[in-house]
Amino acid sequence: MKILVMVKQVPDTATRIRINSDGTGIATDGIKWIINPYDEFALEEALRLREKFGGEVVAVALGPSRVEEAIRQSLAMGADRAVHIKTEAELDASLVAEALGAVAREEGFDLILTGKQAVDDDAAQVGARLAVVLGVPQVTVVLKLEVDAESRRVRAERELEGASEMVEAPLPAVLTAQRGLNEPRYPTLPNIMKAKRKPVTVKTLEELGVGTVLQARVMALTLPSERPAGRILEGEPEETVRELVRLLHEEAKVL
Amino acid sequence: MPYPPYFTAEHDLFRQTVRRFVEQEITPVVAQWEEVGEFPRDILRRMAELGFLGVHYPPEVGGQGGDYFMAVVLAEELARSGAGGFPMALAVQTDMATPPIWRFGTAEQIARYLIPALKGEKLACLGITEPDHGSDVAGIETRARREGQGWLIQGSKTFITNGPRADFMTLVARTGDTPGYHGLSLFLVDLDLPGVVRTRLDKVGMRSSDTALFHFDQVRVPQQALLGEEGQGFYHIMWELQGERLISAAGALGSAQYAYDIACDYAKARKLFDRSLTGFQVIAHLLAEMATEIEAARQLTYETAWNFARGTISAKDIALAKLVSARMVNWVVDRAVQILGGHGYVADWPLERMWRDVRLNRIGAGTDEIMKEIISQEMGLRNS
Ligand SMILES: Cc1cc2nc3c(=O)[nH]c(=O)nc-3n(C[C@H](O)[C@H](O)[C@H](O)COP(=O)(O)OP(=O)(O)OC[C@H]3O[C@@H](n4cnc5c(N)ncnc54)[C@H](O)[C@@H]3O)c2cc1C
Numbered sequence: 001m002k003i004l005v006m007v008k009q010v011p012d013t014a015t016r017i018r019i020n021s022d023g024t025g026i027a028t029d030g031i032k033w034i035i036n037p038y039d040e041f042a043l044e045e046a047l048r049l050r051e052k053f054g055g056e057v058v059a060v061a062l063g064p065s066r067v068e069e070a071i072r073q074s075l076a077m078g079a080d081r082a083v084h085i086k087t088e089a090e091l092d093a094s095l096v097a098e099a100l101g102a103v104a105r106e107e108g109f110d111l112i113l114t115g116k117q118a119v120d121d122d123a124a125q126v127g128a129r130l131a132v133v134l135g136v137p138q139v140t141v142v143l144k145l146e147v148d149a150e151s152r153r154v155r156a157e158r159e160l161e162g163a164s165e166m167v168e169a170p171l172p173a174v175l176t177a178q179r180g181l182n183e184p185r186y187p188t189l190p191n192i193m194k195a196k197r198k199p200v201t202v203k204t205l206e207e208l209g210v211g212t213v214l215q216a217r218v219m220a221l222t223l224p225s226e227r228p229a230g231r232i233l234e235g236e237p238e239e240t241v242r243e244l245v246r247l248l249h250e251e252a253k254v255l
Numbered sequence: 256m257p258y259p260p261y262f263t264a265e266h267d268l269f270r271q272t273v274r275r276f277v278e279q280e281i282t283p284v285v286a287q288w289e290e291v292g293e294f295p296r297d298i299l300r301r302m303a304e305l306g307f308l309g310v311h312y313p314p315e316v317g318g319q320g321g322d323y324f325m326a327v328v329l330a331e332e333l334a335r336s337g338a339g340g341f342p343m344a345l346a347v348q349t350d351m352a353t354p355p356i357w358r359f360g361t362a363e364q365i366a367r368y369l370i371p372a373l374k375g376e377k378l379a380c381l382g383i384t385e386p387d388h389g390s391d392v393a394g395i396e397t398r399a400r401r402e403g404q405g406w407l408i409q410g411s412k413t414f415i416t417n418g419p420r421a422d423f424m425t426l427v428a429r430t431g432d433t434p435g436y437h438g439l440s441l442f443l444v445d446l447d448l449p450g451v452v453r454t455r456l457d458k459v460g461m462r463s464s465d466t467a468l469f470h471f472d473q474v475r476v477p478q479q480a481l482l483g484e485e486g487q488g489f490y491h492i493m494w495e496l497q498g499e500r501l502i503s504a505a506g507a508l509g510s511a512q513y514a515y516d517i518a519c520d521y522a523k524a525r526k527l528f529d530r531s532l533t534g535f536q537v538i539a540h541l542l543a544e545m546a547t548e549i550e551a552a553r554q555l556t557y558e559t560a561w562n563f564a565r566g567t568i569s570a571k572d573i574a575l576a577k578l579v580s581a582r583m584v585n586w587v588v589d590r591a592v593q594i595l596g597g598h599g600y601v602a603d604w605p606l607e608r609m610w611r612d613v614r615l616n617r618i619g620a621g622t623d624e625i626m627k628e629i630i631s632q633e634m635g636l637r638n639s
Contacts, residue, residue, distance in 0.1 A: 192265050
C-alpha cells in the first residue's frame with residue numbers, strides 16, 4: 001500500500017504570536033516550528049497501516065527551507081522518504097492543493113492522509129480540495145479507520161457535533177485525521193539517525209506546473225483585542241446582586 | 256541549530272523528542288514519585304522502548320549508537336522535569352554503574368548485566384562510598400577474599416543510589432593486603448545473594464531516587480564476578496568517575512537553564528509597583544548575570560565533553576567543568592528562588608525542589624573540595 005501524508009509546518013502552539021510590520025501575517029523571526037498536530041495523527045496512522053500491510057509512506061511538505069525540519073521529523077517517525085515542494089511564496093489553499101495534487105499524480109497512491117485542518121490558519125481546506133483536484137473520494141475528520149486491503153475499501157468513523165457517522169469509500173481516497181485517531185509515536189534515537197540517510201526529493205512550483213496567482217489574499221491580520229478590565233460592584237448585597245443581574249442581562253447579554 | 260559543532264540537526268530533533276517525553280510522561284507524575292521516595296521501574300522499560308537508555312552505547316551491547324552529545328542532550332532535558340532524583344538514578348543506570356562493564360567486562364558479563372540494564376530490565380547501582388571512606392577512595396575497606404572457586408565479600412557501602420531495589424552492584428572492594436591505590440578490584444555482585452543486607456536512607460532532596468546503606472556479610476560470589484583486572488580497580492573506577500562527573504555537569508546545566516527560564520518568565524509577567532519585575536534594574540541585571548554564569552559553565556562543559564568524546568580524557572578539565580557547573584547551578588537556582596519570592600519557596604512551583612536537589616551537585620561524584628584537589632594536583636601545586 002502506498003500512502004502519501006501531507007505534512008504542514010506550523011508555529012508551535014505555545015508560541016506567542018506577533019503581527020509582522022505590514023500587518024498581513026505573523027512575524028516569523030524567533031518562532032519555534034512544529035508539525036501540525038493533526039498531520040502527526042495522519043502520519044502515525046499511515047505508519048500503522050504500513051506496519052500492517054507493508055508498502056511505503058511518503059511525506060509531502062510545502063514551504064521554504066525551514067520546512068526541512070518537519071520533513072526530518074516525519075522521516076524520524078518512520079516515513080520512508082519525502083518530497084519537499086520548495087517555495088518562498090505565500091500560497092492560498094487552492095494553490096497548495098494543486099501543488100500537492102501534482103506531486104500525488106506523479107507519485108501515484110492508494111491513500112492520502114493529512115490533518116483535518118492546520119492549527120495556524122484553521123482553514124480546513126487543503127484535504128478537501130486535494131480530493132477534488134485528484135477526483136477521488138474524501139472522508140474528513142476521521143476518528144477511527146479500518147482499511148480492507150483485499151476489497152480496497154476503507155471504513156471510517158467521522159466525528160460530528162454530538163454524533164458519529166460511519167462512512168465507506170473505495171481506494172484511492174483522501175482522509176483527514178481528527179485528534180483521537182491514535183497516539184503519535186516519539187521518534188526513537190536510531191530512527192532519528194537513520195532519517196538523515198532517507199531520500200528527500202525537492203520540487204519547485206514551476207516543475208509541478210503550478211502558478212502563484214492567488215485567488216484569495218489576506219488583507220489584514222490583527223490580534224484579538226485585549227480583554228477589558230473587570231468591574232467590581234460595591235455596596236449592599238441586595239443592590240449589587242440586582243445590579244449584577246441587570247448588567248448580565250443588558251450589557252453582557254448572557255441572561 | 257545552537258552550539259555547532261557540538262550539536263547537529265539530529266541532536267535538535269532528539270532534544271525536541273525528549274522534551275516532549277518529559278513533559279508528557281515525567282513532569283505530570285514526578286511529584287508523586289518524590290512523595291513515595293522512588294520512581295516506578297516501568298519508566299526504565301518505557302525509556303528503553305523509546306531508545307532513551309544507553310543512547311551513546313553501540314548497538315551490539317543494546318545501546319542506540321548515538322554520540323556522547325546525545326547523552327548530554329538527554330541529561331539536560333531530563334533536568335527540565337524539575338526533579339533531580341530520577342535523572343540522577345537514570346544517570347547511575349546508564350553512565351555510572353554500567354560503563355565499566357562495557358569497557359572492562361567479558362562477553363558474558365555484558366550479556367548478563369549490561370544488556371538487561373540498557374533494556375530497563377535490571378536495575379544497576381554503583382558501590383564506591385563506604386561509611387568510613389567517601390572522598391578517599393584509596394582507603395576502601397570492603398574486602399573480597401578468594402575462597403574456593405570464588406570470592407567472599409565482607410564490608411559496607413553507603414549512600415548507594417538505586418540501592419534499595421537494585422538487582423546488581425558494580426562494587427569496588429579490596430582484594431590485596433597492600434593499602435592505598437593498589438589492591439582494589441571491581442566486582443559485579445547480584446544483590447539477591449544471601450548476606451546482602453540493605454537499609455533505605457532518608458534525605459533532604461533527590462527524593463524520587465531511592466538510596467541505601469549496604470552491609471555485605473560473608474557474601475559468596477563466583478570467580479566470574481570479578482570485573483576487569485584484579486588489582487586495577489582504582490584505575491578502573493577513576494576512569495568511570497570521569498564520565499560520571501561530566502554527565503553530572505551536563506545535568507547541572509539543564510537544571511540551571513530550567514530554573515533560569517522559570518525565573519525569567521516569572522519576572523516578565525510579575526507586576527509590582529506598576530511595572531514588571533524585569534523593569535527593576537536589580538532584577539534585570541541579576542537575570543543577565545545568571546545567564547552569563549550558565550553560559551560560561553556551558554562552554555566549558557561542552558568543550559570538555561567534545562574532547563572526552565574524542566578520547567582526550569583530561570581529569571583536570573573534567574574537574575573544572577564539574578566544579579564550575581555544581582557551584583553555578585546552586586547559585587542560579589538560589590537566585591531563581593529569590594526572584595519568585597514566596598512562590599519560589601512553596602511547593603506549587605518546582606524551584607523549592609530543585610533548590611533542595613541541586614545541593615547534591617557539590618557533594619556527589621566528588622565534592623567541590625576534591626575537584627579543587629584534583630585541579631591543584633594536575634597543576635603540580637601539591638607536590639612542589
Ligand atoms: C544522595 C546521594 C547519592 C549518592 N550516590 C552514590 C552512589 O550511588 N554510589 C557511591 O559510591 N556513592 C554515592 N554517594 C556518595 C558521594 O559520592 C559521597 O558522599 C562523596 O563522595 C563524599 O564522600 P563523604 O560523604 O564520605 O564525605 P567525606 O569524604 O567524609 O568528606 C567530608 C568533607 O571533607 C571534605 N574533604 C574530604 N577530603 C578532602 C581533602 N582531601 N581536602 C579538602 N577537603 C576534603 C569533603 O569535600 C567534604 O566537605 C551519594 C551521596 C549522596 C548524598
